[in-house]
Amino acid sequence: GQNIDQPTEMTATEGAIVQINCTYQTSGFNGLFWYQQHAGEAPTFLSYNVLDGLEEKGRFSSFLSRSKGYSYLLLKELQMKDSASYLCAVLGDNTGGFKTIFGAGTRLFVKA
Amino acid sequence: DAGITQSPRYKITETGRQVTLMCHQTWSHSYMFWYRQDLGHGLRLIYYSAAADITDKGEVPDGYVVSRSKTENFPLTLESATRSQTSVYFCASSESFPSSGETQYFGPGTRLLVL
Numbered sequence: 001g002q003n004i005d006q007p008t009e010m011t012a013t014e015g016a017i018v019q020i021n022c023t024y025q026t027s028g029f030n031g032l033f034w035y036q037q038h039a040g041e042a043p044t045f046l047s048y049n050v051l052d053g054l055e056e057k058g059r060f061s062s063f064l065s066r067s068k069g070y071s072y073l074l075l076k077e078l079q080m081k082d083s084a085s086y087l088c089a090v091l092g093d094n095t096g097g098f099k100t101i102f103g104a105g106t107r108l109f110v111k112a
Numbered sequence: 113d114a115g116i117t118q119s120p121r122y123k124i125t126e127t128g129r130q131v132t133l134m135c136h137q138t139w140s141h142s143y144m145f146w147y148r149q150d151l152g153h154g155l156r157l158i159y160y161s162a163a164a165d166i167t168d169k170g171e172v173p174d175g176y177v178v179s180r181s182k183t184e185n186f187p188l189t190l191e192s193a194t195r196s197q198t199s200v201y202f203c204a205s206s207e208s209f210p211s212s213g214e215t216q217y218f219g220p221g222t223r224l225l226v227l
Binding site (some may be wrong): 004008025031040044045050052089098099100102104 | 140170171215216
């Protein structure tokens with residue numbers, strides 16, 4: 001079966017660092033996306049990991065371990081505008097028609 | 113405006129009525145997708161299209177119909193709306209199929225309430 005798990009909610013303080021974890025069990029794997037979604041808005045692309053390791057992009061970094069079925073999104077120097085939902089999504093391989101499966105998302109609250 | 117748009121943004125309808133949600137993109141992207149987003153479920157793929165006149169089922173296609181006569185448009189029709197179809201519907205497009213890691217660009221969403 002297909003399963004993607006993320007914490008439902010997290011709270012962090014402005015200026016701090018927060019790590020949002022994602023574990024997955026899917027029938028196939030091609031890569032893993034992270035999207036940001038502000039309340040009432042569309043998801044927007046943050047990162048895509050194919051290989052194991054950490055990829056840094058400004059204040060945001062994403063890590064992948066394919067052998068462990070695990071990824072995390074690291075947000076540094078948190079700002080109030082980072083309050084949003086963060087969606088982990090796995091891109092399947094050709095056995096599953098290359099479909100993208102989304103997790104339920106993690107709602108991040110950044111407090112002053 | 114350039115990009116991907118959806119209409120209507122909000123819709124209230126009654127059980128049994130037919131409803132069509134519109135999606136339009138100006139990038140000439142080949143691939144288009146329809147998702148629904150419900151609390152606790154994340155985004156679930158309803159249908160997708162690889163090109164004009166080519167469509168395929170996603171994870172939750174029952175009760176929905178799509179068509180794609182033009183590259184830029186991808187309407188989603190609920191043939192006989194049910195309360196379980198109350199949801200937020202997102203249309204998305206991508207230049208190529210996500211197998212290459214190509215990101216999907218999402219429209220602003222349509223909030224549908226079925227009474």
